[in-house]
Amino acid sequence: MQVLYFAWMRERIGLPKEEINTNAATVADLVDELKGREERYAAAFADMAAVRVAVDQELTDMGASLEGVREVAFFPPMTGG
Amino acid sequence: MTVSVQAEDFDLGAEMTAITNGRADIGAVVSFTGLVRDMPGGSEMVLEHYPGMTEKALEKIESEARARWVLQDCRIIHRYGPLEAGAQIVLVLAASPHRQAAFEAAEFIMDFLKSRAPFWKKEAGSGWVDARDADEAALDRWA
Numbered sequence A: 001m002q003v004l005y006f007a008w009m010r011e012r013i014g015l016p017k018e019e020i021n022t023n024a025a026t027v028a029d030l031v032d033e034l035k036g037r038e039e040r041y042a043a044a045f046a047d048m049a050a051v052r053v054a055v056d057q058e059l060t061d062m063g064a065s066l067e068g069v070r071e072v073a074f075f076p077p078m079t080g081g
Numbered sequence B: 001m002t003v004s005v006q007a008e009d010f011d012l013g014a015e016m017t018a019i020t021n022g023r024a025d026i027g028a029v030v031s032f033t034g035l036v037r038d039m040p041g042g043s044e045m046v047l048e049h050y051p052g053m054t055e056k057a058l059e060k061i062e063s064e065a066r067a068r069w070v071l072q073d074c075r076i077i078h079r080y081g082p083l084e085a086g087a088q089i090v091l092v093l094a095a096s097p098h099r100q101a102a103f104e105a106a107e108f109i110m111d112f113l114k115s116r117a118p119f120w121k122k123e124a125g126s127g128w129v130d131a132r133d134a135d136e137a138a139l140d141r142w143a
Helices: A007-013 A027-035 A039-044 B012-020 B053-068 B099-116 B133-137
Strands: A002-005 A017-019 A052-055 A058-060 A071-075 B003-006 B028-035 B045-049 B073-079 B081-083 B088-096 B119-123
Touching: A002 A007, A007 A039, A007 A071, A027 A039, A027 A071, A058 B053, B003 B053, B012 B028, B012 B073, B012 B088, B028 B099, B053 B073, B053 B099, B073 B099, B088 B099, B099 B133
Parallel strands: A002 A071, B003 B073
Antiparallel strands: A002 A017, A052 A058, A052 A071, B028 B088, B045 B081, B045 B119, B073 B088
């Protein structure tokens, strides 16, 4: 699936998106997998209270299932307007 | 199309005319324009967004407003990219037979847009803008 990062999460991880092959069942499982990869991921996901997630472009939560999902995005709380 | 996410500036008068032109059943149009404030440490900012999801999120907010109030038309424009102090960021227009619905719908749209549409502000001086608890709390009154 495509995994996208925005704002300071993009800066900390160092890329806007990447293709990830994973067996993670939920968003939380994917986060754990990413955190175990490299320090920059661990740093980006250090404070989960400051991380929001969208699955296939719909806001959801860390418990969301990844079954059949094409796109997951991680980003800080939104600051539009 | 009533939702636009664009780098270009917008013209309030032209958008208002597009809504009211050729019809006489609208009693009220409320407009909200958000501007970039001059901030200490640098006045330029960059607005990042999530192409694809941004449009969907704004359309969802608009359809929720249309479900709650009698709106004859509605227009949301949000800019992205580099913006200088004084620049226009966002425009919301709500048209209704009566003013109360138009006022409330415009406020509702802005309240949800602030924390449910995927935009992130980065200021030249101080970096990424933190979300305010007050913006999240503002949603409670519409519950």
